[in-house]
Amino acid sequence: MAECGSKAGNRDGEQLALTCVDDFLNWGKENSLFYLLFATACCGIELMQTGGPRFDTDRLGMIPRPTPRQADLMILAGTITHKMASRAHLLWKQMAEPRWVVSMGSCANAGGPFSKYSYSVLNGMDKFLPVDVYIPGCPPRPEALIDGCMALRERVRRFRALGIRDRDPVVIASASPAPVCGDQGFKPQRPEGQG
Amino acid sequence: MSRQPLDAAQIHALVVERFPAVTLERSENAQPWLKAPADGFLDLARFLKDDPRLAYDSLMCLSGVDLATFNLPPAKPVPPPKPGAAPVPPKPAEPIKPVEPSLACVYLLHSLVHRHRLMVKVLVDRNAGVVPSVESVWGVAGYFEREIFDLLGVGFAGHHDLRRIMTPEDWTGHPLRKDYVYPTRYNGVELRRAGQRFEDGPYAGNAP
Numbered sequence A: 001m002a003e004c005g006s007k008a009g010n011r012d013g014e015q016l017a018l019t020c021v022d023d024f025l026n027w028g029k030e031n032s033l034f035y036l037l038f039a040t041a042c043c044g045i046e047l048m049q050t051g052g053p054r055f056d057t058d059r060l061g062m063i064p065r066p067t068p069r070q071a072d073l074m075i076l077a078g079t080i081t082h083k084m085a086s087r088a089h090l091l092w093k094q095m096a097e098p099r100w101v102v103s104m105g106s107c108a109n110a111g112g113p114f115s116k117y118s119y120s121v122l123n124g125m126d127k128f129l130p131v132d133v134y135i136p137g138c139p140p141r142p143e144a145l146i147d148g149c150m151a152l153r154e155r156v157r158r159f160r161a162l163g164i165r166d167r168d169p170v171v172i173a174s175a176s177p178a179p180v181c182g183d184q185g186f187k188p189q190r191p192e193g194q195g
Numbered sequence B: 001m002s003r004q005p006l007d008a009a010q011i012h013a014l015v016v017e018r019f020p021a022v023t024l025e026r027s028e029n030a031q032p033w034l035k036a037p038a039d040g041f042l043d044l045a046r047f048l049k050d051d052p053r054l055a056y057d058s059l060m061c062l063s064g065v066d067l068a069t070f071n072l073p074p075a076k077p078v079p080p081p082k083p084g085a086a087p088v089p090p091k092p093a094e095p096i097k098p099v100e101p102s103l104a105c106v107y108l109l110h111s112l113v114h115r116h117r118l119m120v121k122v123l124v125d126r127n128a129g130v131v132p133s134v135e136s137v138w139g140v141a142g143y144f145e146r147e148i149f150d151l152l153g154v155g156f157a158g159h160h161d162l163r164r165i166m167t168p169e170d171w172t173g174h175p176l177r178k179d180y181v182y183p184t185r186y187n188g189v190e191l192r193r194a195g196q197r198f199e200d201g202p203y204a205g206n207a208p
């Protein structure tokens, strides 16, 4: 909370904290990023690992929610087929604003190993959803996912009332070179008129 | 009921008494299978399940096969691309060679009573081929039949709810057919392999 100040003592010796509303709300939001349980392929295994005791997203205030109504964050963990894309879009629409999308793994980013030759796999969920953070890897390690969550927290901190938020998505650089899958020519994008 | 597993010849002998059109075949690896016509297949399925000597009470798997063959030239080694050279576009492949009838449904049966197994194949016509649904015999067949209908386009007469199951409801074509042409767009998204076929893909001109 950048503008937070604390004054020692008024008349009754009480402590007083001063902040702006945005900072205060964002402090609450970034520490309670409940994520939707939504895993569609092998990346979901890494998502589970990240939620498990070793990496433990709970310590970041990230608790899995079984329903989109209670979730702030959608982690797209796994391959999104054309059929699944419509379902994922519906789930995203059911989430309350402000909502955030993390695209985890090559598949959700750009189609991954299926990008070139599959008829059924969508080449990147960012054709339908406004993605905030891209995490490369096939699959990304839990460290990379935690990294992505930290980057998302940065974004949440900059969120402003009336839904003003950063436009450009964050692409996490992975420690190991991300596997290049096909010639998908990965370019972050935002769908028309959304987000 | 005592356990009496039968071998393929004995099974065939039992079946052929009632269904003379069923033949016993052997594949290259000597695995025997029964070839049955689509007409009256439901009666055959009921017989296989209800006859106490056969008692095929479980349908382990029901899959569909496209028997058409690609007319691909024999495999030849691909020279590694020279650094800096433009990638060579894959040659468009030859059209597929249809065989008649060119689709098959393969039923893998298992008897928990006698512990014997059986493979039954039903050959289906490529255009508007229909097989009787065996959903009323083995309930699990319902989902398998929907899958074969979706991916290979075989019709199943008497199925209670024959809809697509894997691909989206408004998908066109049956993707596991070898002559399937990949669609151009779906849901407003340009598809990468628009207008191609499977054989135009990574192994074009170099299939094993």
Ligand code: SF4
Residues within 6 Å of the ligand: A041, A042, A043, A044, A077, A078, A079, A104, A105, A106, A107, A108, A112, A113, A137, A138, A139, A140
């Ligand atoms: S990116 Fe790799 S690990 Fe993740 S869903 Fe796709 S294929 Fe599986």
